[in-house]
Amino acid sequence: MNIPDTTHVLSPDELDLLELHLGGGTDTFGISGGAPEGSVTLTDAENTPLAVLEGGRATAVKPFARAAGPHWDPALRRPADTVAHEIRREVGPEADVLAVVVDEPATHDELTALETLVADHAAVIVLVPASRRAPTPGDLGAPGLTRVGAVVRDAVAERTSVPVLCVVVPWAHDAGLRWDDVAVRHGADHVVRLADHRRATTSERLARLGSLWSDEVAALYPPPVARDVVDATRGARRQGTVVFFTGLSGSGKSTVAQALAAELDDEGRHTTLLDGDAVRQHLSKGLGFDKASRELNVERIGYVASLVAYHGGVAVAAPIAPFASGRARVRELAEAAGRFVLVHVSTPLEVCEARDRKGLYAKARAGEIPDFTGISSPYEVPTDADLVIDTSVTSVEDAVARVRVELDRE
Incomplete structure (x- = not known):
């Protein structure tokens, strides 16, 4: 009997675990609730297929979407098997390699302890866990920890002449991962947690x-x-803010929004990300894509965002929001609670269609998806945007920086 394929939308922790697994950081991969028989298509919150899972092993379908920030630097965020191959090619298969885990801000104590820790090793790999999940308030997030890891790497380099690498490791905190196992897959023989050497x-x-x-x-x-x-x-609380991104599917609004939210959250700004596809799966589950349903979806996002702003936080929303009336309603809700910043991601239709990670434009062109914005349903270009960004000519880092400049005007 043929068992039909099923689809599973990955949580942030599962995304981290899948990325680690596909890079050779783990032997097997599992999903919450256990995988059903047959193959399972694994997607992100935007329903982009990333891998197919079968028998506890996943095969990549598409590369992961990357965001901005030091923890997304491709020079640092590299697959385990690539790191292991590089370090062993440099020092040989029998050489002793030490992995140093940096999962807390390093104090003077730990930096002083490095002198002894790295002695008599042929190479050192500084491993920094980076989670897609927002950090607990008061804890350092992935961008900050990555900067700390770079400090530790440089401190090690000052104390030894052996090769030193800093590697960002996708990390799912509740997945039962062990640093001993992950370090070995990165090419290390021994592992120490730097914070354990604090007085x-x-x-x-x-x-x-x-x-x-x-x-x-x-x-x-x-x-x-x-x-x-x-x-x-x-x-006492600072004024809350709603940053509202609008643009066509594939324009890059979600990527910029995610990068902005991560950066603000890392600075302790208490940021909530309300991405279009994720909201559709939870807050607006069951709604269709006719104009009335789209307007209701946008209004729901606006209402939740206004609550975040009222309590002094930053809400970053990234729906398509194609209609001016819906965006006006969100502005009304947001400005009653705090500040509203409208960002139009104006990437041209042909660029969005060429990206088409989810294959939606092709289906819309074939008539398989009715009321598809930009093809069979209109997108009303904002005339009241505070900022206009075209991601076909602007990098994610520069886009985030431009939004930050606008936010700093408060």
Whole structure:
């Protein structure tokens, strides 16, 4: 009996695990709930097929979409088997290679400990875990950790003349991954976690950081006054913002939005990403693609984004939002809660169609998808955009930088 193929939309953790697996970082790959019999097409939140899973092993279909930021630098984010081949070609199969895991900001203690840690090794690989999942508030995200990894790499290079690599590793925190196994697949013989070489006194000082301010307030003010000062400070918040990207399918709006959200979140801006396809799977599940349904989808996104802004956060939304009336409603909701920035990603239709990672334009041209924006349904070009970006001539990094300049005008 032939078992029909099924499709599974990958969570952020599963995307990280799949990327690691396809690069040779793990033997097998599994999905939440267990894979059914037969083959499973694995897609991202935009329904782009990335790989086919069968028998616990995945085969790549398309490359992963890349975003901006140091953790996406192709010189650092490389497959495990490529890294292992390179390091072994340089030092030989029998040489002793050390992997140093950097999963926390490195203090002076750890940098001092490097002198002893890297001694007597033929090469050193600095491994930095990078998760697509947003970090816990107060924790350093993937961009920051990658910068820390570069600092550690340079510190190692100052202390030894052996080859030193810094490698960003896609990391799924709840997938049962072990650094011992992952390090071996990157070509290492031994692995150390740098934060384990922190002195107890330093750990105690770090643990006290969160209470230093409140302790000083308690020392400076009488108790009733101190309580009011603490409450007032906790209640203070910066103005919330909705950054709303609009543009054709394939214009690059999601890529820029994801990169912007990651950068802002890494800076502690409490950022929520509301991407068009992901919202369709959850907030607007069951809606069609006729004009009324599209307008309702955009209004729902606008409502959730306005709640984020009201509470002082940054909401980054990236639907197609083809109609001026829908965008106007989002502006109304957002400006009642905070600030609204409209970004029109104006990439030409022919460029979007040439990209067509999901094959949607081809289906629309063939009449298989009705009401497809840009083909059989209109896109009303914004006349009120705060920023216009064409990703066919602007890199993701420059696009994010331009949005940041607009945000800094507040």
